[in-house]
Amino acid sequence: MSKPSRRSRGTVTVQDVARVAGVSAMTVSRVVNGGTNVRETTREAVLAAIAQLNYSPNSAARSLAAGDATQIGLLYSNPSAAYLSQFLIGALAAARRAGCHLVLEACESERPDEQAEATRSFASTSVEGVILPPPLSEAAPVRAELEAAGIPWVSVAMGLPPARSLNVRIDDFEGAAAMTRHLLDLGHRRIGFIRGNPNQTSSAERYRGFAAALEEAGIDVKSAPVEQGYFTFRSGIVAAERLLDRADPPTAIFASNDDMAAAAVGVAHRRGLHVPQDLSVVGFDDTSLATTVWPELTTVRQPISTMAEEALALLLARIRSHRSSETDKLEDQVLDHELIVRESSAPPKGTAPARAGGGRRGAGATSNPGLR
Amino acid sequence: MSKPSRRSRGTVTVQDVARVAGVSAMTVSRVVNGGTNVRETTREAVLAAIAQLNYSPNSAARSLAAGDATQIGLLYSNPSAAYLSQFLIGALAAARRAGCHLVLEACESERPDEQAEATRSFASTSVEGVILPPPLSEAAPVRAELEAAGIPWVSVAMGLPPARSLNVRIDDFEGAAAMTRHLLDLGHRRIGFIRGNPNQTSSAERYRGFAAALEEAGIDVKSAPVEQGYFTFRSGIVAAERLLDRADPPTAIFASNDDMAAAAVGVAHRRGLHVPQDLSVVGFDDTSLATTVWPELTTVRQPISTMAEEALALLLARIRSHRSSETDKLEDQVLDHELIVRESSAPPKGTAPARAGGGRRGAGATSNPGLR
DNA sequence: AACCGATACGCAACCGGTTTCATGTCGATT
DNA sequence: AATCGACATGAAACCGGTTGCGTATCGGTT
CATH class of the missing domain: 1.10.260.40 (lambda repressor-like DNA-binding domains)
Structure with missing residues (x-):
C-alpha cells in the first residue's frame, strides 16, 4: 500500500x-x-x-501467456451489404470469445492480380488464417495465393466445395428444391428462374435443386423459363424483364438471391402486376433486404451469423491442431437452412377464385417440404 | 538450439x-x-x-505491458444494414490500429427497460467506453445507464448534440440545405419532403436545412408538401403515396434517408412515373442502397466508415486522458459531407424540352452549392 | 582542460496469466 | 502394511514488450 x-x-x-x-x-x-x-x-x-x-x-495477458494471440484475416468483397453486416457480427462475436483479432481487408476488384495483391497483404501481416465469405470463397487467385503462403483458410457458402478444404455452408441444392416445391404446392406450373453469378458454385447448385424439384413434379425442365443473373439488384431487373416479356410469362419467379428477387418485385410493380396476386416472387438467403421491401419476401434462410461463427471456430481448430501437428481433419460443415414463407408467394391467379385455401390441391404429394 | x-x-x-x-x-x-x-x-x-x-x-504483449488493453463496446440497433456494415468496417479497422477489442452488443428493442438492460451488460464486462451509432445515440435510457455506470461514450451522427458530450457527425442542416438547393437549381419549385424519425435530432436538422434553402429561394415553406417518415423503407412507401396523392403533387421528393428514397422510387414506378423524367427522388446518407436501386440515387454522402474511426479515436483519447486525469476536452467533431449527384434527379418535366442544359437557369444565384 | 546538461541507450523489474514440473494426499492394489 | 498411481495443488519460469531509472557518451561553456 x-x-x-x-x-x-x-x-x-x-x-x-x-x-x-x-x-x-x-x-x-x-x-x-x-x-x-x-x-x-x-x-x-x-x-x-x-x-x-x-x-x-485480462485477455491480453491470457493470449500472451497461452501463445494464442491469433490474427484472423477476413477478406471481403462487396456482397450485399446486408449479408456483410450479418456476417461481421457473427465473426466478431466468435472472435471475441476465442480471444483473437479480426483483420479486415477489402477486395472489391475482380481482377486476378488485384485479388492476389490483397491476399498477399495478409501474408505479411502475420495473419494465421483467413475467412473467405462469398464471392471470394471461390476466387481462384485468392486461394492460390493463400496456398502458396501456407495460410489456412475457410470458405463460406460455397455451393459445391472441393475435397480437402474447410467449408461452412448450407445445402443449396436442397434449399432451392424446397423452395421450388413450395411454389409447386401453391399450384404454380410455369416458374421462372433467375440464375446466380456463374462464378459461384452455389448458383449451379441452386439451379440443380430447382430443376430436380421440377422434374420430381413431372415438369419438363427445358420448358421452364430461365434467365441469367449475377446476384446483383441490377442484373435482377434485366432478368425479370426478360422473363415477363415472354409470350407465355411465368406465374412465379424464383430468384437465386434476395437482391434479384427484390428487383423482380420492382419490375413487376412497374408493369402494374401485383405481388403476389398476379405474380409470386421468391428469393434466397433471407438477408435484411427480404423484410425491407414490400411485400416481404418468401425466401430460404441462411444462418449467416452462425455460419461466420462456425467458420471462425473451424479455422481456429485447424490452426491450433496444425501447431500441435495433429492430423487435421478437413471439415465440410453443412448447416441447416429453413424455408421462410412470407407475403410474396401465393397461389397463381387462375387457380381458385375462392378466398381461402385456393390451390391447395395443386400438388398434393409434396406438401410442406423442407420444414422441420 | x-x-x-x-x-x-x-x-x-x-x-x-x-x-x-x-x-x-x-x-x-x-x-x-x-x-x-x-x-x-x-x-x-x-x-x-x-x-x-x-x-x-505482438499486440497482446504490447497491450499487456503498456496496460492499454482496452475493451470498447459498440451497442447497435438495426439501422439500415448497409449503414451498419460500413460502420463496423471503419470501427474494426480503427480498433485494430489502436490495439483494442470491439465488443458488440445488439439492442434491437425500443423498450426503455430492455435498452437499459443491454447497456448494463456492458458495465459488467469491464468495457471502458461505448460507441453509440444511430439511432441509439439518442436513446435516453442508454445514455442514463452509461452515465450512472461512469462509462464514457461517444455518439455518432446526432443531428444536434447536447453540450458536454463526445460526438462525431456531419452537418445535417447544411447537407439538407445543399441538396435542396440542388433541386432548386434544377428548376423544381414544388419539392416534397419526407421527414425522418422524430426520435432522432438529425431528422429535425435535415428538415431545418430543407426549410432554410426553400426560404432562401423565396418559397413559402408552409406550402411545401411534407410527410412524416421513420427512416424505414416501409414508412417511405406510405409517405411517398401520400405525397403523390396530393392534388398538386411535387415534381421532386427529398427523403431524409436513402431507404425512404428507394421506397419513393418504388412507389413512383408502381404509378407509372419515370424517375427522374417525371419525378426526381433524392436521398441522404449514401449507403450502398443508393447505388443498388435503379436509377441510382442522388444523395448526400456521410463518410460512415471514417466517422466510426473518428469516434473510436475520440473515445480512446477520452479514456486515456481520464486515466492520467488530464482535463478532458469535450469534443464535437463535424466531418465533411458531400453532395453526390447521380441519376435520380433531373429538371422537372415542363422546364425545357431541349435535350441539353435544360432548366439550368432556374436559380442562378445558388449554383453548385455544397461541393468542395 | 575540467565541468555540465542533454541525449543515447541498457538493465532489471513488471504486466497478468499459463505452462512445466515438483510435491503432497489419498484410496486402492498386492 | 508398504506400494503405486490418480488426483489436487503450488512454486517458479516464461510469453514478448514496456516503464523506471541508472550509466555512458557527446557537444558546448568558462
Whole structure:
C-alpha cells in the first residue's frame, strides 16, 4: 500500500482472487478455464471469490501467456451489404470469445492480380488464417495465393466445395428444391428462374435443386423459363424483364438471391402486376433486404451469423491442431437452412377464385417440404 | 538450439531484432514507437533488422505491458444494414490500429427497460467506453445507464448534440440545405419532403436545412408538401403515396434517408412515373442502397466508415486522458459531407424540352452549392 | 582542460496469466 | 502394511514488450 508504482492499475488479478479464495493463482486459472482436476469445494471457493471481486481475466495477458494471440484475416468483397453486416457480427462475436483479432481487408476488384495483391497483404501481416465469405470463397487467385503462403483458410457458402478444404455452408441444392416445391404446392406450373453469378458454385447448385424439384413434379425442365443473373439488384431487373416479356410469362419467379428477387418485385410493380396476386416472387438467403421491401419476401434462410461463427471456430481448430501437428481433419460443415414463407408467394391467379385455401390441391404429394 | 521448450514459437521478437541490429530490446521498442531519443544511424540499423526479419510486434504483449488493453463496446440497433456494415468496417479497422477489442452488443428493442438492460451488460464486462451509432445515440435510457455506470461514450451522427458530450457527425442542416438547393437549381419549385424519425435530432436538422434553402429561394415553406417518415423503407412507401396523392403533387421528393428514397422510387414506378423524367427522388446518407436501386440515387454522402474511426479515436483519447486525469476536452467533431449527384434527379418535366442544359437557369444565384 | 546538461541507450523489474514440473494426499492394489 | 498411481495443488519460469531509472557518451561553456 506504500508504493504501487505502476501495478495496481485498479484491476483485480488472479493473484487477488487466489488470495481471497485461499489458493494459488494456478488453481484459479484452472477453475476459470477447463476446470479439470479441481476439488468441488475448492472450485466453489474460487468461484465465490471471483464473483465477490467481480474478476474478469485480462485477455491480453491470457493470449500472451497461452501463445494464442491469433490474427484472423477476413477478406471481403462487396456482397450485399446486408449479408456483410450479418456476417461481421457473427465473426466478431466468435472472435471475441476465442480471444483473437479480426483483420479486415477489402477486395472489391475482380481482377486476378488485384485479388492476389490483397491476399498477399495478409501474408505479411502475420495473419494465421483467413475467412473467405462469398464471392471470394471461390476466387481462384485468392486461394492460390493463400496456398502458396501456407495460410489456412475457410470458405463460406460455397455451393459445391472441393475435397480437402474447410467449408461452412448450407445445402443449396436442397434449399432451392424446397423452395421450388413450395411454389409447386401453391399450384404454380410455369416458374421462372433467375440464375446466380456463374462464378459461384452455389448458383449451379441452386439451379440443380430447382430443376430436380421440377422434374420430381413431372415438369419438363427445358420448358421452364430461365434467365441469367449475377446476384446483383441490377442484373435482377434485366432478368425479370426478360422473363415477363415472354409470350407465355411465368406465374412465379424464383430468384437465386434476395437482391434479384427484390428487383423482380420492382419490375413487376412497374408493369402494374401485383405481388403476389398476379405474380409470386421468391428469393434466397433471407438477408435484411427480404423484410425491407414490400411485400416481404418468401425466401430460404441462411444462418449467416452462425455460419461466420462456425467458420471462425473451424479455422481456429485447424490452426491450433496444425501447431500441435495433429492430423487435421478437413471439415465440410453443412448447416441447416429453413424455408421462410412470407407475403410474396401465393397461389397463381387462375387457380381458385375462392378466398381461402385456393390451390391447395395443386400438388398434393409434396406438401410442406423442407420444414422441420 | 537445444531445448526451445515453449519459447521460439516461430515468431521473431524484439530480442531477435535487437540482436541483429546490435542494440538492446529497449532501443528497438523506442524505434518502433514514438522513436524519440534515438540516433539516426541506430534507427536505420534497427529498421533494417526489422525489415530483414520481417518482424511485427505482438499486440497482446504490447497491450499487456503498456496496460492499454482496452475493451470498447459498440451497442447497435438495426439501422439500415448497409449503414451498419460500413460502420463496423471503419470501427474494426480503427480498433485494430489502436490495439483494442470491439465488443458488440445488439439492442434491437425500443423498450426503455430492455435498452437499459443491454447497456448494463456492458458495465459488467469491464468495457471502458461505448460507441453509440444511430439511432441509439439518442436513446435516453442508454445514455442514463452509461452515465450512472461512469462509462464514457461517444455518439455518432446526432443531428444536434447536447453540450458536454463526445460526438462525431456531419452537418445535417447544411447537407439538407445543399441538396435542396440542388433541386432548386434544377428548376423544381414544388419539392416534397419526407421527414425522418422524430426520435432522432438529425431528422429535425435535415428538415431545418430543407426549410432554410426553400426560404432562401423565396418559397413559402408552409406550402411545401411534407410527410412524416421513420427512416424505414416501409414508412417511405406510405409517405411517398401520400405525397403523390396530393392534388398538386411535387415534381421532386427529398427523403431524409436513402431507404425512404428507394421506397419513393418504388412507389413512383408502381404509378407509372419515370424517375427522374417525371419525378426526381433524392436521398441522404449514401449507403450502398443508393447505388443498388435503379436509377441510382442522388444523395448526400456521410463518410460512415471514417466517422466510426473518428469516434473510436475520440473515445480512446477520452479514456486515456481520464486515466492520467488530464482535463478532458469535450469534443464535437463535424466531418465533411458531400453532395453526390447521380441519376435520380433531373429538371422537372415542363422546364425545357431541349435535350441539353435544360432548366439550368432556374436559380442562378445558388449554383453548385455544397461541393468542395 | 575540467565541468555540465542533454541525449543515447541498457538493465532489471513488471504486466497478468499459463505452462512445466515438483510435491503432497489419498484410496486402492498386492 | 508398504506400494503405486490418480488426483489436487503450488512454486517458479516464461510469453514478448514496456516503464523506471541508472550509466555512458557527446557537444558546448568558462
